Amino acid sequence: xxxxxxxxxxxxxxxxxxxxxxxxxxxxxxxxxxxxxxxxxxxxxxxxxxxxxxxxxxxxxxxxxxxxxxxxxxxxxxxxxxxxxxxxxxxxxxxxxxxxxxxxxxxxxxxxxxxxxxxxxxxxxxxxxxxxxxxxxxxxxxxxxxxxxxxxxxxxxxxxxxxxxxxxxxxxxxxxxxxxxxxxxxxxxxxxxxxxxxxxxxxxxxxxxxxxxxxxxxxxxxxxxxxxxxxxxxxxxxxxxxxxxxxxxxxxxxxxxxxxxxxxxxxxxxxxxxxxxxxxxxxxxxxxxxxxxxxxxxxxxxxxxxxxxxxxxxxxxxxxxxxxxxxxxxxxxxxxxxxxxxxxxxxxxxxxxxxxxxxxxxxxxxxxxxxxxxxxxxxxxxxxxxxxxxxxxxxxxxxxxxxxxxxxxxxxxxxxxxxxxxxxxxxxxxxxxxxxxxxxxxxxxxxxxxxxxxxxxx
Numbered sequence: 001x002x003x004x005x006x007x008x009x010x011x012x013x014x015x016x017x018x019x020x021x022x023x024x025x026x027x028x029x030x031x032x033x034x035x036x037x038x039x040x041x042x043x044x045x046x047x048x049x050x051x052x053x054x055x056x057x058x059x060x061x062x063x064x065x066x067x068x069x070x071x072x073x074x075x076x077x078x079x080x081x082x083x084x085x086x087x088x089x090x091x092x093x094x095x096x097x098x099x100x101x102x103x104x105x106x107x108x109x110x111x112x113x114x115x116x117x118x119x120x121x122x123x124x125x126x127x128x129x130x131x132x133x134x135x136x137x138x139x140x141x142x143x144x145x146x147x148x149x150x151x152x153x154x155x156x157x158x159x160x161x162x163x164x165x166x167x168x169x170x171x172x173x174x175x176x177x178x179x180x181x182x183x184x185x186x187x188x189x190x191x192x193x194x195x196x197x198x199x200x201x202x203x204x205x206x207x208x209x210x211x212x213x214x215x216x217x218x219x220x221x222x223x224x225x226x227x228x229x230x231x232x233x234x235x236x237x238x239x240x241x242x243x244x245x246x247x248x249x250x251x252x253x254x255x256x257x258x259x260x261x262x263x264x265x266x267x268x269x270x271x272x273x274x275x276x277x278x279x280x281x282x283x284x285x286x287x288x289x290x291x292x293x294x295x296x297x298x299x300x301x302x303x304x305x306x307x308x309x310x311x312x313x314x315x316x317x318x319x320x321x322x323x324x325x326x327x328x329x330x331x332x333x334x335x336x337x338x339x340x341x342x343x344x345x346x347x348x349x350x351x352x353x354x355x356x357x358x359x360x361x362x363x364x365x366x367x368x369x370x371x372x373x374x375x376x377x378x379x380x381x382x383x384x385x386x387x388x389x390x391x392x393x394x395x396x397x398x399x400x401x402x403x404x405x406x407x408x409x410x411x412x413x414x415x416x417x418x419x420x421x422x423x424x425x426x427x428x429x430x431x432x433x434x435x436x437x438x439x440x441x442x443x444x445x446x447x448x449x450x451x452x453x454x455x456x457x458x
Contacts, residue, residue, distance in 0.1 A: 024186060025217045025221055031080065033054075036073065038172060041172070042171070058082060060148075062124070062158065062163070066215070067151060068219075070171060072122060087102050090123060091124050092123055106138075106144045117143075120147045121148045136162060173214025173215070174216050178216075179208070179214070182219065184205070197236055203242055207245050207246070267299075267302060274348050274349045277349055296334055296337045303341070307321070315426060352424035359420070360418040377412070378392045378395070
């Protein structure tokens with residue numbers, strides 16, 4: 001029985017009991033392209049894959065994405081839309097002999113009835129090189145249209161020749177709104193739970209959508225468990241609450257919204273704990289945010305800002321570590337990204353603190369915004385063109401030619417002090433160095449004759 005025969009045999013109004021025990025996730029597979037959620041970047045109007053499917057000009061493709069994002073569903077919809085035979089194989093259970101048998105059947109079917117075949121290989125990255133090589137001539141001559149599905153980067157885990165003969169499409173995890181839409185559809189659709197008196201609280205659906213982390217299969221399976229395991233009320237209605245969803249997904253709901261007080265209050269507590277040098281509190285708020293589904297990249301960006309604003313030159317390595325953590329989080333992703341963020345958080349929380357750099361730029365920014373803009377001294381202006389000296393652009397003294405690489409000359413026509421390093425960490429070294437330069441400057445000025453040009457510029 002192929003994909004289309006099964007569709008004709010199973011009415012759209014079938015209830016769960018008549019579907020042969022199929023789980024909700026299988027019953028709710030999309031039937032048309034419009035039902036596929038969260039992949040507008042490849043299936044939206046005018047996109048290459050959508051055009052190829054609708055025009056029935058699809059070649060072999062590899063679908064790359066995380067579990068539960070719809071790779072298998074998309075392959076089945078493609079077969080339905082293009083009216084091709086759908087043959088399934090698995091990188092875990094199939095072998096070379098079974099692949100050859102499926103391909104030969106496809107070639108015979110094409111010759112006899114002109115029906116083309118889609119060979120869908122789930123977890124294609126599990127095939128070794130020899131198994132992948134078997135596919136090459138048949139993909140190239142069009143005997144089958146290969147649709148490979150993988151959770152691993154195909155450029156690393158699939159043979160180059162096979163990749164070069166296929167187009168790669170990356171599917172993204174479904175966002176919270178997509179998952180909620182899918183759950184509501186399952187509650188209303190006769191294929192899902194629509195034939196049963198099941199009512200779910202909005203916050204219960206959103207908790208489930210957040211907890212499943214973009215995995216539609218996991219969300220639907222948890223919804224089905226919740227519906228099947230909840231006793232109906234006196235009126236026969238099954239009511240799904242947040243508590244029920246916590247049990248079904250085995251994850252506690254955390255009081256944390258992503259765009260209101262819960263979000264802003266928690267990130268505020270996190271930043272203030274790091275600034276206040278309390279690594280224990282900082283790690284707790286970090287764990288709460290990550291557990292509730294906060295974007296780890298958002299947290300990493302805030303740590304980069306904090307490393308300059310609250311630590312600065314007291315420990316210059318703080319910014320380097322924070323930037324490295326941000327890049328590592330982007331590369332690794334969750335759940336391991338929490339370890340990287342914990343390292344950065346505890347380092348920054350225990351680092352010496354200084355906001356001197358922050359205060360310096362704030363003060364200078366205020367002066368530029370509110371006061372008259374200071375002119376650049378003539379001896380500091382550019383000299384890389386003919387006529388610069390005639391304009392008075394001369395007199396600059398090269399610091400590296402002087403003892404200690406220090407020259408007392410005017411760099412700004414103002415005596416205002418912006419940067420005041422503190423006594424914590426490396427800033428104490430900077431402070432003592434600046435005091436030494438100031439002492440040299442005073443001695444130089446004291447040695448100049450009264451009324452000299454150099455003295456007047458200070």
